Each structure stands twice: as C-alpha cells, then as structure tokens.
Amino acid sequence: MAGTGANGRQLKGGYRATGKAVQLARLLYTESVRLLDLYKERESFPQTAVSGDHLVSVPRPAPQLPAGERVWLVHTALGQCQGLLDRAIVLEDTELGLPGDKENTEYLSQRKVVKERLGHLLQSTKGLLLDGGGTATVGTGQARTEEPDGGLFALKVWIYRIIQDVVYWTNMASETLPMAPMEAGNETRKMARNRRKGKRVGRR
C-alpha cells in the first residue's frame, strides 16, 4: 500500500509496519512519561515549573493534512527530539556529572531506554515514508538547539523541556500513526479516480 500526500509525501509499508511503529510510539510515550516523572522527582520541580514554547520547531500535524504529511511531521519532530535529547544527555553528564549511585540509577537507566527507543521509533517512522523522510534526518531538524545560558538551573529547565517535548511528540506519534494507513489508502484511491477522470477528459 502506498499513499501520497498533498505535497508529495508518500507512505509505504503496510498495516503491519505501521502497527509496529504505533506500538513503539505508545511504549515510548509511557517510558518518556516515566522519565519526566523521575526527573521532576529528582530535581523537586514544581508542577508548574516550566513554561515556554516547545523546543521542537515542528508544527502540530493538523488533521486536515494528508496522512503522509502528518507522518512526515511526526518523524521530523521525533528527529529533533532525538537531537535535543542526545545533547541534553551530554551536557547533563558533563556539567552535573551524575554518578551511577542508587539515587540516580533508575533515572539514568530510564534515560538510556528512552534514548534508544526513540532511535528505533525514528527508524520505524522513516520506514513508513516512501522517500525515507527526506530532509528529516536524525538530528538535523530545525530545533532550537541553542544551549541555555544562565547557569545550571537554566540547563535543568532546558533538559526538562526536552523531555516534555519527547513526551508530547511520542504521544502525537501514537495518535497520528494508527490513522495513517487507512487514510493513505483512501487518498490513493481518490487520486487514481481523479487521474482516470482527467484522462477521459483529455481524450475528449
């Protein structure tokens, strides 16, 4: 099955591949929520701690967009999440130097799980796109990757927002991906009909 987005983004892969990506997205969503909880717990962040825009600069996939386009947006956003998370991990280890003690073991383990799972989800969503995601390669998105200035508290807030973005976009993936194959099929059939219609008109 293949679908074509309005701007040319096409989907490949069937229900099985999509189902696998959906399962992965749902699992990652749960794990990233857990990571966020662990982070808030460790840093004692208040519930209304952080405000501000998303660091991932990808628009929310609107429902009226073609399925392929929405999958591409999700894929792109997840790519930016991965880039931000990798950078956050490096900075956190460097600036804070978290030891692998009892206090941090679960957080560090969960952080590693989310990081690796996010890579797998990226591969899965890439596999759904006919052109492999185009420019939405890992870590090359237009995320606001400028590192925070103003001390380690700003760094902590920045990491917190990155994890929040991971939660947001994995949730978006788990909601967007299930609908994609069906809608893509409908779009393909519709385009095929339009194409046949156009040919008949041309002959006349």
Place this chain on the structure above:
Amino acid sequence: MFSTLLCVLCLILTVRPSLSQDDSPLRVPQQISLEKDFDAQRLSVTWQCNLGSVFDIEIYRTEFMDIVFNETVELSGEKSAGECHWNWTSAVPLECTSLSVQIRSRDRLRVSDWSPLQTTEGDDLPDNTGAKVYPVDKVVLAGSSTTFCCILGEGQVLEDIRYMRSIMKEVRLSRRTYAVTQTHQPPSNASGTNVFCRATDASMKTTVQGAVIFVGYPPADEELLCETQDLVSAICQWKEGRYTHLRGKLRRTRYTLNGRTCEVSVKNGRRCLWEQWEGNWTLVAKNPLGKKEIQDSAPLSHRVHPVAPKDLTVLVKNSRNATLQWSWQYPGYKAFPLICQVNVASNGVSVTRNYSGAGLSLVLLEDLWPYETYRVRVRCGAENNFWMWGDWSLESSFRTKMDRPEMPDMWIWMESDNSGQILWKPLSKRESNGDLTGYEITQGSASGDGTQRLDVPVSQLSVPLGLQGNTSEPVVTLLARNSEWTSGTSQLMVPKYWADVDVTGSEIASRDGGFDMSWPASANASRGYVVEWFNTSCGQYCSVDWLKVPDANTSARIESSGLQAGVRYTISVYALSDEAPELFERRHGYLEEMVPAEPVPFLEASQYESTVLLTWQEIPLHSQRGFVRGYNVYLANVTKNTLLAKITDPSVKNCTIKKLDLGTYKFTVRAYTAAGEDGGSTVSIMLEPYTDLLLFEILISLAAMSVFFILVTALCYRKRQWVKKAFYPEIPEPKLPGQWRTSQATLDVKPSPHSMVHIVENPQWDSSKEGLVPVSEEDEDGDDSGSEPTDTDSDEPGLLRYYNQVVGDSGQALRLPIDSSSSSVGSADTDVTYTGIQTSPGPLDAPPQVEALAAGGYRPQGQVVQQQQQQQQVDRSDAEAGAPASASFGGYKPQCTWRPDSPDGNAIDGSVGSPTSVNSSQFLIPDVSSEDPRNTVSSTTWIPSFLSSKP
C-alpha cells in the same frame, strides 16, 4: 631658671602644632570607587585618604536606604599611596540589589563630613526587566548558611521561594528583590540543590526562576601508594576518603601528582601513572571547597608488584613429572630475584608450591599422579623486600602419562563346597593409572595343572567359581590391564566353605554406624586377615564385601555406606597364609536393630479342658530385623492388652494358659527385639464345656441332694417332737370366759358324756384322718375301749371340741349318733370362742337370740344353700328330740357365706380333718379356688400323720 624657661618653650612648641590640627576640619574622603567580586560576594571600596586611618563607613541598600553596615574601621595595611582600601563581604549576593556607600574620616572625637554616596548597581534596576535568582551555581561547605535572592520581573508578584521542597520565609530587599536564608545546609545530591522562585504576572501566569547551589566537602583523599610493575615506571593509587558530594565539570576534585595533572576516571579508579620512578610522591586533591595533600616515599626495589607471567608451557616428561615454563613481559625481570607460587589443581584438589630464583621462568613439577589432568598457574613477587604477590597468570592444563595399574584386591566367597564367587574391587581412577581395559583371571591348582584363563571386561567385578572334584589346592590369580600397562598379579587359594550351621556365630554390636571387629592373633595369619561380611539373608545374589587387614592388626572397623539398619550381617574373619584362607571367627550383627517387620507366623490356639496352648513359628530371618529376644503373650481386650506371659527364650515357641473360664479369648503374641515388639499376631479361641466336667457336676449335685435329704430326714426324725410342736402344735382347748362360768353355774349345765361327739368310722374317709377326730383325752391315752368319751376330768365347764363343724354337716353327719339331748348340745355350743369368725353384730348383746340359738342348737358355719336340707334334718331331729324348730336359723349365722365345693360329705371331711384350732382363721375357710378338696386334705394331713406315727 633658664632651664625652666626652656622646658616651657619646648612644651609650647610641642603642643601647638596639635592644637593647630584640632582646629582644622578633617578631610572628607574623596574619589570613592567600588568594585564587586560576585563569586566572593565581596565589595572593595577604595578612596583617597591623605591623613588618618580611621573611618566611619555606612552601606545602604539603595532603594529603601536600609542600612546594612555602619561601623568605624581602622585601616592598617590597606593604605598605600594616599589610597585607602577596604573590603566588605556581603551576606546577600551583590547582584541582588544596588548598594550605596558613604565614608567619613574620624580622628578621635572629630569626624569629617560624609562623602557623597557611591552606589553600585544591582540587577534589579528597571532596565533589567527579567527575573533572576542569585547566587548562581555557587559551591558552599556543608553546614554553612547561604542567602538567596529572587529578583522578580517587572510587574510580577512573588508567590514563594522554595529551597528544594521547603518554602522559605522571604525578606524584601528592594522593590523587586526578595531574599531568603538557608542555614545548616546538608550536602546536596550530585545535580545540586535547587532554589525556586515562583512569581505571577498581571495575567496571573506563573513563572519559575531558580538557581542551583552545591553543598559538599573539600577533598579527603588518603593512603597514597606508588609501586612498579615494569621495574621502571610508577603507578600511584589512593583512596577517595569522604565523599565530597561535588561532581561535574567545575566542581569535581582535580588531582596533581608531583605537580602534574592526573586524570582520574571511574573505570580505572584513583590511580596515576608516572613514567619514571622518583622515590617521593605528592598528590594534591583540590575542589572549589579546598585541597588535600598526601605523600608517599619508597625506593623502587621495595615496591615491586610483578606482572602476571605469560605464555605458560608445560612439558610432560613421564607419568609423575612435568616441566613448567613461562616468560616475562618486561626485560627487567630477567635478572630480578623472584619468588613464584605455582598452583597445581586436579579434581578439586589444589596444591601450591613455591619456587624462587633470579628471573625465574622454569620449574619442575614432581610427584604428580599418572594419567591425571592438571591445571596450573603462576604468580610471583620480589624475593628480596617482598612487597606483594603479583597477579596470577592465565591457567594452563596438561595431562601426565599412564602408569602400571595397582594390583586388584581379590577375594573368594564360597557358596558351597564346590562353588563360589571370585570377587574383586574396582580400581579407582588413581589406582588404574590410565584407562582400564579389563581383567585377566586364571584358575588352576597350586601345582600349575589345569590352568584356565579368562578375560573379563572392566565393567565386571566377579566371576563364578566352580571346583572340580579332583582339583587339589585350587588357586585363583587376577590382574588388571590399562591401555599401556599390566598390574601385578593378585593370587589367592580357594578357601573352604563354612556354612553357618557349622560355625557358632556370636552376636556383635554396632557402634557409630559400623562394627568394631576384633579377634585374637593367629600364628597362621602370615599374610594378614580378611574380614568378610554380607547380608545373612541375602539368598543367591549376595553382595559380599571384605577388608584386608595386615597381620599385625587384630581388629578392624567395618564401616560402609552399604550397611543398612535392620539387616543381619554375617561377619567372618579369615586368616591368610600361603595356604588356603582359614575361617577364624564368625559373628552376626545388626547395624541397628529394628522391630520385626512381620508378626509371628502360624499362631494357633488349642484347648485342653480349661487350658489353652498357643503355638507359633519363628519369624523369617529377613523379617526379624533384629535379634529376637523372646515373645510376649497378651490377652487382648477391647481396651487393652494384658500381659499373660513373657517368654525370654526365643527358642520357646509355645505358651500354655491355664485355668480359663468358659468363654471367648483373644491372645496376641509379639516377638521383641532390642528395638521393641512387632505388631503382634492375634488368635481367638472359644472355650467350650467339656464332657467329663458335666458328668462330674451332675453326680456331685445328685450326691449332695441325697445327703441333704437324708440329713433332713434324720434330723426331723430326731427332732420330731420339736417339729411337731413347731409345725403341728397341739390344738388348744377352747376356753370359756368367766361369764360363762357364772351363767353356766347359773344354768348348771354340764355336758354329759353323751354330748361328746363320737366319731364313727366312715368308710369314705381316709383312715389316717381318724387321728384327727376329736376324742377325749382318755382316747388319746390309748384307751380305745370306751366308745363313750369322758370329759369329766376337765375343769372347763364345757370341753366341747369342734362341735361347730359337726353342726351343719351333710346328711351323713346327721347319721352320727347324736342321741344326746339337743339342749345339752345347745348349752355346749355356747362355750366356743370364735376369734377370727366374722360375726353379725351383737350376738352377745342379744341374749334372747343366744337363747334362741341355744334353743335351736348352735350351728356355726351353717350353709344357706343347705338351709332347706338342714331345716329338714332339724325338723327330723326336732321331731325326734321334741325341740322347737322355728328358731333354728333365726339368730347368729357365722360364716354363712362359706360353701363347700360339693355338697357331698368330702367337703365336710376337709373341715374336720383340719388340724387348725378354732382360733385360726386360716384353715377354717378353705380357698374356694384351691385344689381338689380331697387333695387338700391329703396334703394337709400328710405331715401330721407322718409326725404322729410312731415307730
């Protein structure tokens, strides 16, 4: 005088300048400048000061002009080139708000004017609209206090300031700045302690600003030790000591060894490498809170920690020896005196041997086991100034060569005179010295005739032995073979068969899970002894075990995992010599005695009159499970068993129980061993009466009865008078009351002899009743001549006897010769006293009636039914006697209700025959329902007749 003036002048010259100074005003400090050290929260104040060193300094928070410092300071060393310096450390970060400083000079009580305020700006100026929290990323010592300030954004309102989760009480410093202070701070976690400042803006949107503070300790590293492995360079290691709680790029502890940076990684631990041994080492550990120096000093030869030998090679020379060789990584080891440990392990057994030498790299391994796989490894240390053992090398394995197997331990167990088993024990891996391929057995005679050879596979450990009748001194030899070698030959002459019945085997007790067998020394045991044991009841396939004992010993302990409790073992001691083994002693024993596994078989009970004989059989040997010490015989009841007999001789297998009553009995017989009784066999028997006893009892009873009757008869005969008196007393004479005497006297009536009743012989009566006929006393005395009874000798006025019975008789009675006058009869009748006769009221109270009765004749017991007949008789007698008949039954009629069963004369006989006096009321009125009156008479007259009869 001159001198005095000079002194005064000098004094004036001295005092005057000072007086001139006091008069001039102090100079106001000029050119005040302020410098801020934000990290140290220190404010440096510099101003121009030509004279004086004492100043009043005031510091304000600019916005509210709250004074935060107001003191007089005296500068000592801070003054140079007309400039004064003074440092002030603020508790609040300098960024929090603007500060203003003013200074004046002081000279004792004189002071200058204040300098103009010099202000240093904080971050809460209107131009800086953003919200911030200070200090940023500060590192402080655990337990110290820190003041934080929160600068709100323009238009924001503070909600709270929290130190991690704790809400703090804030102090307002300026329009936008609030401060909190945390005292006694605990060490923070690795990512630091967060301080949050929450504020809301006009749109009620909450924003959070914050800062991180790191609370920890200065370094406390210790125990620096440097050593060498390559005999050139140094490796220095130390321990961390107390955890600093400070991590991260800017806060972690940094190390320098002898002034050179030493990078420490988590993977390698705290160690630093140094290319050349220097002898003295100084390690400096430093973090933002402080530093620590530790030293170590030692010559290289004292700190040699050898590396692990490598390239281990083993050259196997033979079955017992091998050569081990290795090489060293560094050339410096070739001449270095070393001591090495070689660890040789095989089958879980590890042995370490030490070797030493300069540049040691070759050792000889001796006393190894043949055909054994070994694992070997090596480590070394400095032979001189030993510091520590180096690391173990990698393991190397090798196998030694094969050797000759050990001689098999052989024994011959005879099952009968001509057959037995050749047995031998398997060779262990150590004894085999290689892979065993089989055994070779030869059987023949001592002279070498008729030798037979047999190859047996390794898995077989016995072969049957059959002796021919003509074989003299049969001999068996055995040897073992492995793939390369043959063992020595084990030779044994066939022993004689000894059955258990031929040998008296005593018991042997076990101890601690085995048997301690001992025997007297034998001169024939030149080659020692063999102790053989097997399950006594094993049958055909017996598992025989044996133990060879040197001739110097006369005891052995039999201890084997094969020994079982409750199994009887036959233990035999054979003396070994050049001749055939000779049985020396034989005993039986149990490792642990148990109760018999089954009850005594074939328990039977037999009755012999009142005796029961119990018989049973012996429990089979395999079920005895202990030496049977005897039997207990119980009488089994529903509730309990009663011990009847305890048989302590196990050969006795019967028991007699005597004097048992008739009935059903249950007997239980239980065999017992040292461990206790078995479950018991029970037999039931019902004792029945036996014939002789019955006959005997009958005869005894008959004899007893006969004797009893004889005795009673004799006794009665001898005591007949007493018996007669007791059971048949004399009938008393009726006595007339005193009134009768008077009336009698008045009447003067005396019964005439003719008034006596004369009993005539009645052929219908029993002759025996004649004795009961009332007669006169003269008759009783045997005077039978007078048919006319005389009653004259009696004092009583009227000795009338039983007239009442005569009166009212049937017609037969009327035939009696009653020729006496009716008046006399009537007068006699009135003398009778009836005590038990129911009388109609007032017979005595109505004399007229009595008289009427007398006139009519007294007739007690007259019968109504016979009234007519009697009336007729009376009529007749009246007619004869001329007596008035009209008054016959007009008066007293006692017992008129009595009637005889029959109207014949027998009924009257019964009454007449009754010996009862008229005082008795019992015999006068016979029971209507009684037996035949004839029989009654017979029974009542039997005893008196008997008693009255005289011999």
